[in-house]
Amino acid sequence: MPPKPQPAHKKAKTTSNSKSGPSSLALGAPTEDDLPSARAFAPSSSAYSERTLQNDASVPTLVSLCIRVFAENIRQLARNQDTWEETRQHLKILPDAILTRIFTLLKATAPTVLNPAFITSFFFTGSVMILTSDLPGVGKQTISDVQKFGDKLRDLELSGFETFPDSLFASVVSSLPGLRSLVLRGCHKVGTATMQATAKNCTELRLVNVNYTSVTPLSLVPLIQVCGQHLEVLKVAGISNWTDTAFAKLLAGLDADTQLPSLHTLKLRGTSLTDMSLNPIISMCPSLRRLDISFTLVKHPAILSDPETAPPLEKLSLTSTPIFGTILIATIRCHPHLKTLSIGALGGGQATNAAMGNSSGLTLTDSILRVLADNLSGCALLDNVNLVGNAKLGTTGKFERALELFVRRVGRRCKKLNLSGVVSLRSSDLAGLMPEDDEEPSSLEVLNLNNTAVDDQAAIFISTCPYLHTLEVQGTKFTSDGLFTIIDACTRLSRLDLTSCRGVRVRDRRRFFEVWKDERGDNSS
Known part of the structure; x- marks a missing residue:
């Protein structure tokens, strides 16, 4: 079930001695060889079992x-x-x-x-600095000292500093004229002062991420005026003050012909915007490729469902929006080059998990899914589909094979397929993974079946996916025997989520690959 948008990166106490998991590793990150045991330092209640494959091991x-x-x-x-x-x-x-x-x-x-x-x-x-509130030793002075980088710093991320004042961040960016990327995600008090200082001093920005801050639409006007021609990524997710009324002030502050010609990624997730605001902002972004309007009030995005006005989207996230199935289909028809589509819990409500758990408002039904499969089968580049939480799927007797049809025509061609929370999904619906006649095997690499009704009968179908490396079966009816069958056939499988998988003994869930090896003998690899 998709989570409610929440403020990111809760502030850790500076006296804490607890271990911390990895922070965002965007730029300047280590190679995978540098992080062989980092996961051991990240506490988790999830029962993940992992193994390193011999053919994947590198020196x-x-x-x-x-x-x-x-x-x-x-x-x-x-x-x-x-x-x-x-x-x-x-x-x-x-x-x-x-x-x-x-x-x-x-x-x-x-x-x-x-x-x-x-x-x-x-x-x-160097030219990259990433500091998050997960680090116990990072306080106001450390943040302030970032100014010492001067014009050398190109990429700055300061995430999760909920209590630090707007003025602190404003003073920092005022001394960093060379910035190309600015991430202030989860710094709740970042607002007008920081945006004004950014617009005045950081005129070469390509990426701005102010998710879960207090930035208002109006405070972005100076930044758009200065950086709009070369701004490529803008993320303003999870900000409650982004309403239609507030957004109208942004439009009023810009010239009527303002364009963001280089913007290819826009994230408005978890705001209170409706079609009234979405249509004008999309019209300013002719090169838009990636759009996330999940958990918004957008209901009828006319600009996205009109072939004359729709931008050339490759990624579209509509999870938990009140969009009806007919509008969804019209929108999909205008985007034949989609690579990623997230349509979880459609109609499930904007904000809460409780609303998403209530299937009465959900709008994606079996009949819509069948039509959707017809349209998505023509999207040759599609490799990631998310249907999480659409609890009405699989419940209509007349179209009882809709999920199997979708898996066959769309899902098996993807690299990632998320069916988590589709509670009526049955093992037989995964028969669509099996190749027919001279078909190539499924391309699936990641399959999420969490909290569905699938059981060991699905093992024979999943076993036909030779490229599968991640399988999530949290809260399903799988037993060890069914999972052994899958591991035997899927030689690339290296990650299993067995959380709350009652058919597997609790003590075996985090070491299941070892259990499988013991069961099959020392010759297993």
Whole structure:
């Protein structure tokens, strides 16, 4: 079931010694070799079972090995004053790229060693800086010190600092004229002052992410006026003050012919906008490729369902919007180049999990799904479909094979298929995964069946997916025997979610690949 939009990154207490999971690893991230055990430091109630496949194993570079060993031993090095002083001298002469990778790994595996002095002395370098509230040592002074980067900094992410004032962030961006990317996600008090300072001093921005802040539509007017010609990504999700009335003030502050010609990604998820606001903003974005209007009040996006006005979308997210099936189909027909489509819990209400759990308002039915399958079968590039939470599917007797038809005509061609929360999904509906005649096998790599009625009878169908590497069967009726059948056939399968899977013993859920190996004998790989 899709979650209600929530403020991101709850602020961690600065005295906490708890382990922290990895932060956003956008730019300057380590390679996968740098993070072999990071997941062990991220507490979770989910029962994921994972394995490393021999044919996927690669020899890490010497640099990656050195970074890993340093991170694993940093606490021991810090205990000895002489050793630590020598270590600090070595850190000072490392290239910026290596320091960035070390910093990212330490944030994932040893966040408590990153006190403010250590961070600013050794990791305030290069052109990328990512700081989140998950780091116990990051306070107002550390944020303020980001100004020391000056015109060298290109990409800045400060996420989850809920209590820090707008003025703090305004002062920081005022000293960073070289910024190309600014992410302030979850910094609740970021608002007009920061946007004014950004517009005045950061005139080359390509990406702006102010999700879950207090930024108003009107406060973006100066930024659009200055950066609008080259702005490529704009994300303003989860801001309650984005209403039609507030958005009208943005339009009034812009010239009538204002265009955002380079904007290819727009995220309005979790706002209170309706068609009244969506249509004019989309008309300003002729090159739009990725649009997320999930959890909004958009009901009839006329501009998206008119072939004369629809932008060339590759990704469209409509989850939990009050869009009716007929409008959805008209919209899909105008976007033959879609790669990603999220249409979870259509009609389920804008805001709450409770509303989405109530199927009475849902609008995606079996009859609509059959027509949708006809239209999506012509989208040759489609590789990711999300139907999560559409609880009316599979409940109409006249069209009882609608889900199987959709899986056969659309789902099996995708790389990712999410059917989570489609509570009437049955094992027989997955028969569509099996190839017919001379068909190629399914392309599926990720299949989500969480909280559905599927059981071991689905194993024979899932087993025909040779590329499958992630299978989520949380809260289903699978037993160990059915899962053994799938692992035997799907040799690339490396990740299982068995949370609340009652057919599997609790003690086996997080080590299921080991259980399978023991069951099948030492020759299993």
